[in-house]
Amino acid sequence: MNRFYKRYSDLIFHLLSENKWISLAQLAERTGFSKSTIWRDLEFLETILPENWKLEKHETLGIKLKKPESGTLETILSEIRKKNTYFHTLKLILKSDGIDIAQISNKVHISRSTAYRHIEKLQEVLKESQLALTPSPFKVVGDERIIRRFLMQYLDLMSFSPEAEQEWLHSGGFQQDLLEVTSEHSITLRTGAIQRLKMVIYISNLRISMGYFAAFPIAFLNVYKDSKFFLAAKDLMHYIAKEKIPSRETQLQEILFFAVYLMSEERPTNRAKHLRYLRRRRIGEKEHPFSVCLERLSDIAGFNLTDDDIFLFHIYQTFKRIHLGNEFNTETLQSSMLQHLPYYETNPLFQTLEKLVAETFSKIPLVFSKLNVLEIFTLFQAAILRRKNKHVIQAALVCRTYYEKDYIREVLKYHFGHQLAISTLDSSSVDLISEYEEFDLVISTELNQSSKLIGHLPAINVSAFPTGSELMEIRQFIHDHFFEQIGLDKEMIYPFEK
Numbered sequence: 001m002n003r004f005y006k007r008y009s010d011l012i013f014h015l016l017s018e019n020k021w022i023s024l025a026q027l028a029e030r031t032g033f034s035k036s037t038i039w040r041d042l043e044f045l046e047t048i049l050p051e052n053w054k055l056e057k058h059e060t061l062g063i064k065l066k067k068p069e070s071g072t073l074e075t076i077l078s079e080i081r082k083k084n085t086y087f088h089t090l091k092l093i094l095k096s097d098g099i100d101i102a103q104i105s106n107k108v109h110i111s112r113s114t115a116y117r118h119i120e121k122l123q124e125v126l127k128e129s130q131l132a133l134t135p136s137p138f139k140v141v142g143d144e145r146i147i148r149r150f151l152m153q154y155l156d157l158m159s160f161s162p163e164a165e166q167e168w169l170h171s172g173g174f175q176q177d178l179l180e181v182t183s184e185h186s187i188t189l190r191t192g193a194i195q196r197l198k199m200v201i202y203i204s205n206l207r208i209s210m211g212y213f214a215a216f217p218i219a220f221l222n223v224y225k226d227s228k229f230f231l232a233a234k235d236l237m238h239y240i241a242k243e244k245i246p247s248r249e250t251q252l253q254e255i256l257f258f259a260v261y262l263m264s265e266e267r268p269t270n271r272a273k274h275l276r277y278l279r280r281r282r283i284g285e286k287e288h289p290f291s292v293c294l295e296r297l298s299d300i301a302g303f304n305l306t307d308d309d310i311f312l313f314h315i316y317q318t319f320k321r322i323h324l325g326n327e328f329n330t331e332t333l334q335s336s337m338l339q340h341l342p343y344y345e346t347n348p349l350f351q352t353l354e355k356l357v358a359e360t361f362s363k364i365p366l367v368f369s370k371l372n373v374l375e376i377f378t379l380f381q382a383a384i385l386r387r388k389n390k391h392v393i394q395a396a397l398v399c400r401t402y403y404e405k406d407y408i409r410e411v412l413k414y415h416f417g418h419q420l421a422i423s424t425l426d427s428s429s430v431d432l433i434s435e436y437e438e439f440d441l442v443i444s445t446e447l448n449q450s451s452k453l454i455g456h457l458p459a460i461n462v463s464a465f466p467t468g469s470e471l472m473e474i475r476q477f478i479h480d481h482f483f484e485q486i487g488l489d490k491e492m493i494y495p496f497e498k
Helices: 006-018 024-031 035-048 073-083 085-094 101-108 112-128 144-157 173-184 193-209 218-224 228-235 248-265 271-282 289-301 309-328 335-344 348-360 370-390 402-419 427-436 468-486
Strands: 054-058 062-066 393-399 420-426 441-444 459-461
Touching: 006 024, 006 035, 006 062, 006 073, 006 335, 024 035, 024 062, 035 054, 035 073, 073 085, 085 101, 085 112, 085 144, 101 112, 144 193, 144 335, 173 193, 173 228, 193 248, 218 248, 228 248, 248 309, 271 309, 289 309, 289 348, 289 370, 309 370, 335 370, 348 370, 370 468, 393 402, 393 427, 393 468, 402 420, 402 468, 420 427, 441 468, 459 468
Parallel strands: 393 420, 393 441, 441 459
Antiparallel strands: 054 062
């Protein structure tokens, strides 16, 4: 769906990433578009930029995007989507049970020829999602679960809120009942689950009002009808338009549809107990794909990722949710990640992870979409950065005087915090440092070329009043030292610096 505005989002992403003047030639190289195309797109962007956003152009310097203090990539992309007629056309089709060109042209305020071009593009997008568009009157057809999954992706991408819709009648009651029912059935929900479950109810009611109902194999129903998720979903079914459901069997299918989402949104109640289970059972099964995947991910990271409680807890929930999505053909991922996919799917680490999970889980089989890989990519990146933030450099600070030592030590603590473990030494003992085998770096105000440290330990000279460039050199050393230690290319980790 992001293809509807990919050119504009690419330009904005690179302009915001630079946060300075960038030439047309550089933009062309990074986006893959011609300079003339970029210029036309920039002229269009100027007409739809939100308030307080400004696009500056200069004949020699290039282009610069100025944003308000609170402006983010998400806020401007959201504004562009709201003004994009492709998305308005798609919304009309998804929320109706058949609509013609005249109605689209009239409601979206576009010409008939433009409406037909929109329809052609929509047909391509729907085909990629295993759906189709009927001839006029246009409506989406295909497997009902896939249609609802597509609706979930679209509404989430558009930052949709059921409460803002006239037909949403459950703004207060549903949330309160959901919390009470999940508590009664000992179900703890993940962050953001309430809003996503509201969307599931909204979509169910929308499709039921058109006469379309969820359908699962009867075997699924037999397996899950006594589960706590099914019983909890059953307790909430008064929020579904039951009077429009033709039979009890169909009603049970709709209950199962909501129960699937409850399962995917469940978070283990006792985190410590769940982690013990994962380490004893799942990781203990050496041939299990989950265990193999963690081992291969650890090889890439350069350290044992199973020692990271946060990563282990979340990565298992991710694989569980992907498994449920594959089994039930439902959408259980927050699709707002979709807008970031074009910028990271060409990243070497992203491609490595994509290949790794596909190979590791091929025998189950478990199918990973690019959005699934992006979620794993962010969890992996977070684990690396978390390890980096805990990385400590053992530093010897060698100074000439006590006041110089006191001042420089506090300057280093202020700028580097726990990243430097500082031991202070007298300048007369500098030649003995290399014998202790406990330091990673020497910081000194008077290190000379004749010192025995040369060729043994890295050393950085600083002034009595350390300058910005000297502090930057120390920061770079800390950065490089971590990646050299774990053996990972630092260009693969955010912020992807060269």
